[in-house]
Amino acid sequence: MWQRVVRNLIGGPATEAGPKPDDEALAELAARLDGAARARLGRSLAIREVDAGSCNGCELEVNALSGPHYDLERFGLRFVASPRHADVLLVTGPVTRNMRHALLRAYAATPSPKWVVAAGDCAANCGVFAGAEGVVGRVADVIPVDLHIAGCPPSPRQLLAGLLALIETSGRSSAAGVASK
Amino acid sequence: MRRSIDTDAWRFLLAEPEWDLVGLWAEPGRVHLLRRVGGELDHVSLDCAASYPSVSAVRPSAVRLERAIHDLWGLVPEGLEDRRGWLRHEKEYDFLPVEGEGIHQVPVGPIHAGVIEPGHFRFHVQGETVVRLEQRLGYVHKGIERHMEGKTPAEAARLAARISGDSTVAHSLAFARAVEAALGQEVPPRAVFLRALMAELERVANHFGDVGAICNDAAFAFIHAQCQMLREETLRTADALFGHRLMMDRVVPGGVTQDLGDPEKLRRFIAAARPRFAEIVAVYDDKPSLGDRTNTTGITRKALVDRFAAGGYVGRAAGRAHDARKSPGYPPYDGLSFEVPVFEAGDVNARVWVRIREIEESLKLLEQILDRLPAGPIAAALPERAGEALALVEGFRGEILCWVRLDEAGRIARCHPRDPSWFQWPLLEAAIEGNIIADFPLCNKSFNCSYAGHDL
Numbered sequence: 001m002w003q004r005v006v007r008n009l010i011g012g013p014a015t016e017a018g019p020k021p022d023d024e025a026l027a028e029l030a031a032r033l034d035g036a037a038r039a040r041l042g043r044s045l046a047i048r049e050v051d052a053g054s055c056n057g058c059e060l061e062v063n064a065l066s067g068p069h070y071d072l073e074r075f076g077l078r079f080v081a082s083p084r085h086a087d088v089l090l091v092t093g094p095v096t097r098n099m100r101h102a103l104l105r106a107y108a109a110t111p112s113p114k115w116v117v118a119a120g121d122c123a124a125n126c127g128v129f130a131g132a133e134g135v136v137g138r139v140a141d142v143i144p145v146d147l148h149i150a151g152c153p154p155s156p157r158q159l160l161a162g163l164l165a166l167i168e169t170s171g172r173s174s175a176a177g178v179a180s181k
Numbered sequence: 182m183r184r185s186i187d188t189d190a191w192r193f194l195l196a197e198p199e200w201d202l203v204g205l206w207a208e209p210g211r212v213h214l215l216r217r218v219g220g221e222l223d224h225v226s227l228d229c230a231a232s233y234p235s236v237s238a239v240r241p242s243a244v245r246l247e248r249a250i251h252d253l254w255g256l257v258p259e260g261l262e263d264r265r266g267w268l269r270h271e272k273e274y275d276f277l278p279v280e281g282e283g284i285h286q287v288p289v290g291p292i293h294a295g296v297i298e299p300g301h302f303r304f305h306v307q308g309e310t311v312v313r314l315e316q317r318l319g320y321v322h323k324g325i326e327r328h329m330e331g332k333t334p335a336e337a338a339r340l341a342a343r344i345s346g347d348s349t350v351a352h353s354l355a356f357a358r359a360v361e362a363a364l365g366q367e368v369p370p371r372a373v374f375l376r377a378l379m380a381e382l383e384r385v386a387n388h389f390g391d392v393g394a395i396c397n398d399a400a401f402a403f404i405h406a407q408c409q410m411l412r413e414e415t416l417r418t419a420d421a422l423f424g425h426r427l428m429m430d431r432v433v434p435g436g437v438t439q440d441l442g443d444p445e446k447l448r449r450f451i452a453a454a455r456p457r458f459a460e461i462v463a464v465y466d467d468k469p470s471l472g473d474r475t476n477t478t479g480i481t482r483k484a485l486v487d488r489f490a491a492g493g494y495v496g497r498a499a500g501r502a503h504d505a506r507k508s509p510g511y512p513p514y515d516g517l518s519f520e521v522p523v524f525e526a527g528d529v530n531a532r533v534w535v536r537i538r539e540i541e542e543s544l545k546l547l548e549q550i551l552d553r554l555p556a557g558p559i560a561a562a563l564p565e566r567a568g569e570a571l572a573l574v575e576g577f578r579g580e581i582l583c584w585v586r587l588d589e590a591g592r593i594a595r596c597h598p599r600d601p602s603w604f605q606w607p608l609l610e611a612a613i614e615g616n617i618i619a620d621f622p623l624c625n626k627s628f629n630c631s632y633a634g635h636d637l
């Protein structure tokens with residue numbers, strides 16, 4: 001084992017350069033983010049993931065973000081266990097009848113300022129599950145959504161680009177001198 | 182071939198001693214039972230207006246299936262007292278009471294602490310020891326079976342691919358094989374091999390992820406990081422070969438939608454992954470502190486595994502050798518050589534070892550498939566006509582059943598996909614009993630049941 005550890009140390013990290021923040025996502029966000037809140041968040045975001053009815057494909061790719069190749073935490077982004085510690089709800093899947101209540105409660109439990117990112121085609125428009133009897137709608141039908149990340153599932157790169165857009169927007173605005181309290 | 186039988190014959194079959202429950206599903210006015218008797222499949226159906234003799238009285242693995250049938254189709258299982266909704270959550274839910282001194286409840290979910298699917302676990306604990314776990318599932322129930330009705334096989338295949346994202350290839354394959362059998366349609370040989378290539382890549386990717394995640398829940402982050410890298414490289418190879426990291430929508434009725442990219446990429450991946458994984462396995466095998474967590478934790482006994490006819494690593498870690506690639510078997514596996522690893526201990530450690538050995542076998546299978554890949558077309562056109570058939574496919578979790586009936590226009594009249602998780606979730610309840618609650622994440626991860634695949 002230690003040979004491997006040493007090799008990893010001298011061999012350089014597996015982590016790759018991050019993607020550019022997604023321009024489209026950036027534009028969507030810039031229109032919505034409130035300046036004061038952005039400044040308060042700085043460049044660190046705590047994310048609570050909520051599967052509201054996904055096929056679990058989106059979860060696989062969200063989980064990949066924590067692996068050595070993507071290493072989400074280097075950007076100041078981290079997953080937290082409770083919505084009470086979260087700035088962002090990252091929601092996947094169409095919202096099922098049976099998850100609607102839990103999603104609403106998670107949203108209510110997240111302190112303001114807060115953002116909702118709808119990740120994956122299902123979260124955006126119910127995808128192939130549109131019209132299924134156990135589905136009540138897309139995420140935006142249940143709670144307000146600030147950012148959509150397309151894909152079925154979105155690749156870790158797409159997810160990262162979307163999330164970086166979120167954090168970049170907040171970073172830029174504080175650099176531009178938006179008043180903070 | 183399905184036999185339509187009457188209530189007396191149904192009761193008679195239930196009373197037979199030796200058979201495995203493979204599936205139990207319904208449609209308006211009819212229930213279907215699929216049994217495995219001495220290695221042979223036996224599919225029967227019973228026409229019934231409102232109720233049918235309960236199967237769960239003799240096979241407890243049928244309880245949740247019967248509750249789901251009641252929710253979806255209104256048919257009442259005569260003899261089953263538990264009538265609580267399973268997939269429908271409209272009513273208040275009463276968890277089963279547990280009595281005893283100092284027992285308290287720990288409710289967990291539906292939203293869990295990690296990035297995983299939703300479900301509710303109700304623990305009754307005495308001190309640290311779990312006296313009973315009761316699961317409540319159905320949170321991600323979307324109504325996939327009904328949603329498939331009236332769709333063309335091509336449209337419905339997109340739903341089959343999204344029953345459980347981690348098993349997208351396996352569920353797509355089960356659906357495609359069922360449709361093809363219903364139509365009597367042959368698939369070009371190249372497509373048969375490409376399907377197996379994707380299925381084995383999917384198995385390897387998931388097993389890498391699981392071995393790492395199980396070790397992570399035993400606080401051994403090194404193996405987790407190494408396995409995450411191997412998983413990521415598997416998915417990138419899949420992307421390079423088939424244009425999608427999870428290979429979604431690649432297996433469809435009639436064949437596959439995309440031919441293989443550069444096969445050398447896959448050979449290079451295998452050559453690189455094999456020695457690296459061997460090193461990781463040596464570390465796993467060599468760490469007493471890790472073994473201390475995984476040995477004798479979360480034991481499932483062979484008798485129970487047999488009674489539930491649980492497949493996959495849950496069954497094979499406890500001495501039940503079943504693998505759908507061998508029995509009933511399907512091409513191209515009948516012409517390939519591979520072992521089905523079986524362990525006896527039934528604990529977390531045995532479930533890890535089944536996965537380790539299966540990764541090794543699948544890497545060998547991938548090489549054999551590349552060596553023998555026939556040339557030719559990758560898809561055949563489907564006729565539009567009526568038909569009914571079922572198929573069994575071995576996903577990374579175990580045996581997937583898919584039954585389908587097509588109408589005169591060749592559209593889906595009814596479809597029932599049954600994920601292996603149906604027969605594994607209940608065993609997790611049994612496995613955790615008497616363990617400390619802190620070991621639940623470890624046990625749960627070693628089962629890695631699908632919520633989406635179960636909830637449909």
Ligand code: SF4
Binds near residue numbers: 055094119121123151
């Ligand atoms: S967007 Fe695709 S991968 Fe994500 S939950 Fe929906 S079907 Fe699954």
